[in-house]
Amino acid sequence: MTIDDGTSRYTSPPSEAPTIRVVAMPADTNPAGDIFGGWIMSQMDLAAGSRAAQRARGRCVTIAVESLTFHQPVVIGDEVSIYTRIIKTGRTSMVIHVETWRRERHARVSFKVTEGIFTFVAINSERRPRPLPDEGD
Template sequence: MSDSPPDQAPVIRTIAMPADTNPAGDIFGGWLMAHMDLAAGSVATRRARGRAATVAVEGMAFLSPVVVGDEVSFYGTIVATGRSSVKILIEAWRRKREDEGSVKVTQAVFTFVAIGEDRRPRPLPPL
């Protein structure tokens, strides 16, 4: 596991807020997963040059907690493509408000399928 974020701009960057917490004050894992899906969807839509739908998420382990006020950055990298599908590795990294260092929170591979106007899978366009 890398100890520094990917050398690219994040797809999404946001701040964890009090409304995103469970009763213990920790950020919900579902909040992280939703933002990861948004980031993956952005990457998939650009690659598909159109609509794409999430069809699978592979293994997700929470490595470090996120607390209110943390800046969370979501990085996306295409790791594989098929005829109509694209697999995207999303990494989530947090940075405390007062620090410069980042810590990996979680990662997962999201699979998307390009969707046509008929709402059925369609081939990915050539690069």
């Protein structure tokens, strides 16, 4: 029997490889000593940007962050893994779901700490929106 105590959805990371993985360092903390939320957001933006550039096969920019939730804090030394999934594409835009997971340096279990929805637009050399190539191209 499975008991849903409300925490299980935070303890099974996605099965695919993370888009980026990094270790949270002392320089990334806020004045209280936890890892700064802005640092985590920038890592999420970097991961989503990498996924977007791969899909668009070229330069992309962040146009919107529709939602961002911090479920749990990240602390110094945590291994931080960021998973991305394109959930929608338009003519030039990509909506990307981003999840951040932390694993204590010496532990085996991971926890989901943040998630959000980022939108990227593929741009050309004049910085104007550029149609996405077909996935198979």
